[in-house]
Amino acid sequence: MxxxxxxxxxxxxxxxxxxxxxxxxxxxxEPTRLRVLEAIERLGYRPNRLAQxxxxxxxxxxxxxxxxxxxxxxxxxAEAMEIAAHDRGYSVILCNTNLDSRREADYLxxxxxxxxxxxxYFPGTRVPNRALLEAVAAGVxxxxxxxxxxxxxxxxxxNFDGGRQLGRLLAQLGHRSLLFIGGPExxxxxxxxxxxxxxxxxxxxGAPANLLLRFGEYRASHGYETIHICAREGVFAAVGEExxxxxxxxxxxxxxxxxxxLRELQLQVPRDCSLTGFDGVEFTAMITPSxxxxxxxxxxxxxxxxxxxxxxxxxxxxxxDRAGQQQPHDDQAEVAPVIPHVVLPVTLVVRESVxxxxxxx
Amino acid sequence: MxxxxxxxxxxxxxxxxxxxxxxxxxxxxEPTRLRVLEAIERLGYRPNRLAQxxxxxxxxxxxxxxxxxxxxxxxxxAEAMEIAAHDRGYSVILCNTNLDSRREADYLxxxxxxxxxxxxYFPGTRVPNRALLEAVAAGVxxxxxxxxxxxxxxxxxxNFDGGRQLGRLLAQLGHRSLLFIGGPExxxxxxxxxxxxxxxxxxxxGAPANLLLRFGEYRASHGYETIHICAREGVFAAVGEExxxxxxxxxxxxxxxxxxxLRELQLQVPRDCSLTGFDGVEFTAMITPSxxxxxxxxxxxxxxxxxxxxxxxxxxxxxxDRAGQQQPHDDQAEVAPVIPHVVLPVTLVVRESVxxxxxxx
DNA sequence: TATCGAAATCAAAACGTTTTGATTACCAGG
DNA sequence: CCTGGTAATCAAAACGTTTTGATTTCGATA
Numbered sequence: 001m002x003x004x005x006x007x008x009x010x011x012x013x014x015x016x017x018x019x020x021x022x023x024x025x026x027x028x029x030e031p032t033r034l035r036v037l038e039a040i041e042r043l044g045y046r047p048n049r050l051a052q053x054x055x056x057x058x059x060x061x062x063x064x065x066x067x068x069x070x071x072x073x074x075x076x077x078a079e080a081m082e083i084a085a086h087d088r089g090y091s092v093i094l095c096n097t098n099l100d101s102r103r104e105a106d107y108l109x110x111x112x113x114x115x116x117x118x119x120x121y122f123p124g125t126r127v128p129n130r131a132l133l134e135a136v137a138a139g140v141x142x143x144x145x146x147x148x149x150x151x152x153x154x155x156x157x158x159n160f161d162g163g164r165q166l167g168r169l170l171a172q173l174g175h176r177s178l179l180f181i182g183g184p185e186x187x188x189x190x191x192x193x194x195x196x197x198x199x200x201x202x203x204x205x206g207a208p209a210n211l212l213l214r215f216g217e218y219r220a221s222h223g224y225e226t227i228h229i230c231a232r233e234g235v236f237a238a239v240g241e242e243x244x245x246x247x248x249x250x251x252x253x254x255x256x257x258x259x260x261x262l263r264e265l266q267l268q269v270p271r272d273c274s275l276t277g278f279d280g281v282e283f284t285a286m287i288t289p290s291x292x293x294x295x296x297x298x299x300x301x302x303x304x305x306x307x308x309x310x311x312x313x314x315x316x317x318x319x320x321d322r323a324g325q326q327q328p329h330d331d332q333a334e335v336a337p338v339i340p341h342v343v344l345p346v347t348l349v350v351r352e353s354v355x356x357x358x359x360x361x
Numbered sequence: 362m363x364x365x366x367x368x369x370x371x372x373x374x375x376x377x378x379x380x381x382x383x384x385x386x387x388x389x390x391e392p393t394r395l396r397v398l399e400a401i402e403r404l405g406y407r408p409n410r411l412a413q414x415x416x417x418x419x420x421x422x423x424x425x426x427x428x429x430x431x432x433x434x435x436x437x438x439a440e441a442m443e444i445a446a447h448d449r450g451y452s453v454i455l456c457n458t459n460l461d462s463r464r465e466a467d468y469l470x471x472x473x474x475x476x477x478x479x480x481x482y483f484p485g486t487r488v489p490n491r492a493l494l495e496a497v498a499a500g501v502x503x504x505x506x507x508x509x510x511x512x513x514x515x516x517x518x519x520n521f522d523g524g525r526q527l528g529r530l531l532a533q534l535g536h537r538s539l540l541f542i543g544g545p546e547x548x549x550x551x552x553x554x555x556x557x558x559x560x561x562x563x564x565x566x567g568a569p570a571n572l573l574l575r576f577g578e579y580r581a582s583h584g585y586e587t588i589h590i591c592a593r594e595g596v597f598a599a600v601g602e603e604x605x606x607x608x609x610x611x612x613x614x615x616x617x618x619x620x621x622x623l624r625e626l627q628l629q630v631p632r633d634c635s636l637t638g639f640d641g642v643e644f645t646a647m648i649t650p651s652x653x654x655x656x657x658x659x660x661x662x663x664x665x666x667x668x669x670x671x672x673x674x675x676x677x678x679x680x681x682d683r684a685g686q687q688q689p690h691d692d693q694a695e696v697a698p699v700i701p702h703v704v705l706p707v708t709l710v711v712r713e714s715v716x717x718x719x720x721x722x
Numbered sequence: 723t724a725t726c727g728a729a730a731t732c733a734a735a736a737c738g739t740t741t742t743g744a745t746t747a748c749c750a751g752g
Numbered sequence: 753c754c755t756g757g758t759a760a761t762c763a764a765a766a767c768g769t770t771t772t773g774a775t776t777t778c779g780a781t782a
Contacts, residue, residue, distance in 0.1 A: 001418075003738055014762045019740060029760060049474045050420060051738035053411040054767045057362075064455065068440070070643065075436035079429070082457045091471060094425065094455040096443045110452065113410045220647055260647045282431065286581055286621045287648050364768055375732045380770060390730060412768035415737045 002045045011039040022047070053115060058317075061091040062309065063111035067099050067124030071218070071253055072281045073298070074122065077145065080302030081120055088310055090117070099124055099217075105131035112140065118309045123147040124218070126186055141312040145305045148188040148341065153312065155305040155342040159192035160199070162294035165348040166276050167200020169292075170246050173356045175274065177210040179235070179244040181226050181254050185215035190250050193278060197248060210241055223249055223257030231265050236273075245273060245357035252277035252284050255291055259353075270355035280349055289352035297344055304342050363406045371400040383408070414476060419678075422452040423670065424472035428460050428485030432579070432614055434640045434659070435483065438506065441663030442481055449671055451478070460485055460578075466492035473501065479670045484508040485579070486545070502673040506666045509549040509702065514673065516666040516703040520553035521560070523655035526709040527637050528561020530653075531607050534717045536635065538571040540596070540605040542587045542615050546576035551611050554639060558609060571602055584610055584618030592626050597634075606718030607635035613642050616652055620714075631716035641710055650713035658705055665703050 008015045013032060020026040021036040028036075039045075053059040062085055066074050082092045093116060095107040108131045111119065118141040121132060128149055136142050136152065144154035170178065180197065182190045194213070202208065212235065216222035227247070230236065236243060247262070249255035255277030262269055269275045269289055277284055280295030369376045374393060381387040382397040389397075400406075414420040423446055427435050443453045454477060456468040469492045472480065479502040482493060489510055497503050497513065505515035531539065541558065543551040555574070562570045573596065577583035588608070591597065597604060608623070610616035616638030623630055630636045630650055638645055641656030 001738090004740095005738075015739085016741080016763075017761060020761090023740080025741085026761090027759065032760080046470070046474050048415070048476060048738050050411045050414045050476055051767090052740075054409075054415055054738080054769085055740045057767075059411060061454075069430070069443075070433055070437035070440055072431055072433045072436060075433060076431035078455070079431055079457050082430075082455050083459075086457075086468075091475065092455045093422075094439070094443050094453045096440050096447075098444075107447075109407070113407050114452065115409060115411055220643060224647070256644060256647045259649070260651075263649055282581060283617060283644055283648075286585070286617045287644075288620070288624055290621075362768090365770095366768075376769085377733075377771080378731060381731090384770080386771085387731090388729060393730080409768050412737090413770075415739085415768080416770045418737075 001048075002043045004045070004047070006043055007036065007039045007045045010043060011036045057115070058117050059115040060089060061093055061114070061116050062306075063095060063107070063114075063116045063119045064092045065095045065097050065104065065107060065119065065121045067097050067122055068218075069096060072283065073252065073279045073296075076281070076298050077122070077302050080299045081145075081306055084303040084306035088306070090310070092120075097122075097124065101125055101129050101131075104129050108132060108135050111135075112138065116140070118142065118313045120145055120305055120309060123149065123187070124184075126184060128152065139316070141309060141316055143305050143309040143312070145301065146189065148192070151339055153308060153340045155301055155308055155344070156189070157296045157301065157344045157346045159189050159346075160196035162278060162346040162348070163193040163196025163198075164200035164203070165196075165346075166248060166278075166292075166294060167197040167202075168204035169200075169348065169350065169354065170248070170274065170276070171201045171204025173274070173354060174205070175246040175357050176205065177212075177241055177244045177246075179212045179230060179247045180214065180250070181223055181247060181258060182213065182215040182250045183218040183222075183254070190215070193250055210244075212244060218251050218253060220253045220257035220260075223254035223259075224261045225257075226254075227258045227261030227265070231261075236265065236267065239360070246354070247273060247275045249275070249277050252279045252281050252291065252293055255293070255353075256283070256287070259287070259291075270353050272358055274354040274357070276354060280347075284349075285351070292351045292354045293349055295347040295349050297346075300344055304344065308340060308342060362409075363404045365406070365408070367404055368397065368400045368406045371404060372397045418476070419478050420476040421450060422454055422475070422477050423667075424456060424468070424475075424477040424480045425453045426456045426458050426465065426468060426480065427483045428458050429579075430457060433642045433644065434613065434657075437642070437659050438483070438663050441660045442506075442667055445664040445667035446671075449667070451671070453481075458483075458485065462486055462490050462492075465490045469493060469496050472496075473499065477501070479503065479674045481506055481666055481670060484510065484548070489513065500677070502670060502677055504666050504670040504673070506662065507550065509553070512700055514669060514701045516662055516669055516705070517550070518657045518662065518705045518707045520550050520707075521557035523639060523707040523709070524554040524557025524559075525561035525564070526557075526707075527609060527639075527653075527655060528558040528563075529565035530561075530709065530711065530715065531609070531635065531637070532562045532565025532570065534635070534715060535566070536570070536607040536718050537566065538573075538602055538605045538607075540573045540591060540608045541575070541611070542584055542608060542619060543574065543576040543611045544579040544583075544615070551576065554611055571605075573605060579612050579614060581614045581618035581621075584615035584620075585622045586618075587615075588619045588622035588626070592622075597626065597628065600721070605634070607637070607715070609637050611639055613638035613640045613645050613652065613654055616654070616714075617644070617648070620648070620652075631714050633719055635715040635718070637715060641708075645710075646712070653712045653715045654710055656708040656710050658707075661705055665705065669701060669703060 004018050008018045021028050021033050085092050097104045121144050144152045146156050214226045247258050267273050277291045277293035280293045284291035284293045365379050369379045382389050382394050446453050458465045482505050505513045507517050575587045608619050628634045638652045638654035641654045645652035645654045
């Protein structure tokens with residue numbers, strides 16, 4: 001391996017001179033500079049970031065904790081975040097939590113060992129993980145993505161509004177009886193979307209709607225099985241107000257599975273039953289029938305999350321400089337630290353999968 | 362930050378003793394060991410992997426270069442690889458090449474700076490990137506995934522066989538005129554699948570088939586646009602032998618786009634036109650009609666790739682130990698280094714999207 | 723009781739950087 | 753001709769580990 005020492009020797013200067021050429025922190029005479037640059041080029045020198053990190057106390061890397069990369073929603077989010085981070089000179093360490101909080105704890109410990117400068121965290125599992133809170137307490141900047149967690153900074157979309165737009169649409173079409181297939185019960189995204197849905201239904205239609213609730217994982221299989229289970233329970237055999245005329249899935253994957261199951265039950269979407277998703281991943285435009293869904297600006301969410309995280313990281317670095325001065329205690333500025341929550345707007349995308357309910361039999 | 366020095370002080374021993382307790386490389390008396398362990402626990406000590414990497418000359422991390430995480434095929438591959446790597450104690454640095462070879466070069470240089478122990482590389486773009494070959498030349502172990510590159514170790518599936526199975530199936534159903542919508546022209550996966558398709562068609566049917574070829578990106582939009590372009594060119598208006606009765610897409614995303622476009626043209630799949638994909642990602646089972654495709658054992662591919670890479674990394678480490686001894690030159694063992702290519706089998710999954718061709722008008 | 727070896731521990735060097743106080747060389751001003 | 757200041761460079765310390773040769777302690781053997 002070619003080190004800075006080799007370059008220094010080749011250029012006939014000291015190690016610190018080479019470093020200064022590279023960083024530009026001290027003036028270097030032009031001839032020396034050129035000699036050093038030439039040596040670097042000739043030897044193919046590449047600074048060792050481990051060593052740099054050791055002295056600078058920053059690895060210039062971020063930990064990305066994501067529950068399920070096979071889900072294209074997380075895939076495109078991860079992609080956009082990595083790109084944003086790379087643009088700002090940071091690398092991303094990928095961690096697949098798979099909804100397992102033991103794994104999460106494991107990864108967190110590893111990431112701290114690796115001196116990551118910050119964490120991009122997709123919950124996916126219920127509420128804040130213990131290990132995550134410890135990391136936060138230890139002073140590692142964290143930005144929570146996609147979910148809202150009250151006392152942690154986060155970037156997410158207006159899930160309530162998305163739900164509300166869906167509710168209004170369905171109510172206006174005349175739907176009075178719906179099946180809501182949620183993700184994990186209690187997750188903010190799920191709850192917000194559901195509450196929004198309720199609000200939208202109330203706004204859009206006269207009579208209060210009949211709303212059947214199911215919860216489970218954010219996966220196609222959950223949508224698929226839920227429909228079949230409901231069918232076995234006679235939900236779709238009911239008549240009148242009881243029978244759901246629309247299925248609202250808490251995300252696109254669930255909707256995809258539900259669509260399949262509905263078809264297996266000989267229920268045509270949207271003729272016999274409307275269907276909606278949430279997230280607006282690419283395939284929703286491609287399937288048949290194309291899916292009515294709420295589109296997230298995923299790239300904007302991703303870049304906003306990275307921006308917010310880097311902002312906090314840089315703020316933290318300044319803060320750390322002052323850390324030595326034993327409590328400045330500026331009485332004036334004794335404000336509670338404000339936890340930023342960036343909320344981005346969503347867009348309702350109306351496609352083939354919704355229609356007025358079938359005439360009552 | 363708590364360092365090993367703090368632990369040593371707290372336990373009343375030297376730094377090296379703490380290190381030995383942690384690594385177990387030298388015997389430590391039981392009472393001392395316990396005292397050290399207790400101090401570690403009490404202080405919440407966490408070894409700094411940057412420092413460890415600096416002395417051990419290994420970061421215990423792998424670079425993962427992937428073209429497009431929004432594609433669920435790459436998403437699940439990336440997920441499986443990261444998990445396999447994590448299980449073996451390695452972290453994964455995520456790099457989104459986006460089919461851009463300048464980006465690739467950029468990432469490669471960053472990864473080398475970060476002292477990654479090896480690279481997991483999905484080409485996606487044409488043939489070996491210059492920067493990649495330099496990295497290989499510099500001695501970084503690389504495993505190419507998904508594509509076959511002749512003189513680099515790789516893990517991929519039997520694309521030819523997959524194509525052949527599709528060809529046989531379609532020929533046996535009676536298809537004589539097909540449209541093949543490929544990925545990037547010249548990519549081994551594309552070529553192998555196409556050649557297999559030809560072989561399968563020859564085996565399965567009597568008369569030689571009419572085969573129309575199109576190439577482009579591995580994306581839904583490419584499938585979608587190709588169908589529409591073909592339609593404008595009158596391809597689907599033709600009669601008799603000319604008109605394709607089946608569309609063979611080089612992967613599932615292309616098939617998804619093609620399906621959409623066919624439907625927009627009022628061509629029903631499979632009644633008017635059969636359709637097949639390749640890869641076997643989850644959604645192929647869920648869409649309507651469900652897609653006939655060739656299933657890759659993605660998890661096996663992913664873990665095999667990680668295994669192979671780690672194997673090479675460890676071999677390289679042994680090799681490096683001997684590197685000092687100026688050319689052992691053991692005449693006996695003067696064999697050309699064998700480039701391993703792990704080829705895994707695929708499975709044809711026949712679903713609703715294929716049927717015999719419609720009766721000729 | 724002197725000697726040896728093994729077990730346990732320590733001290734110091736090394737890994738590749740950045741940072742910073744010290745040194746040198748040079749030139750302008752008095 | 754001395755003084756002072758500045759520009760350019762160097763040397764050494766520091767970052768947090770691991771590794772290894774040296775030292776100490778101790779019990780067993782001669």
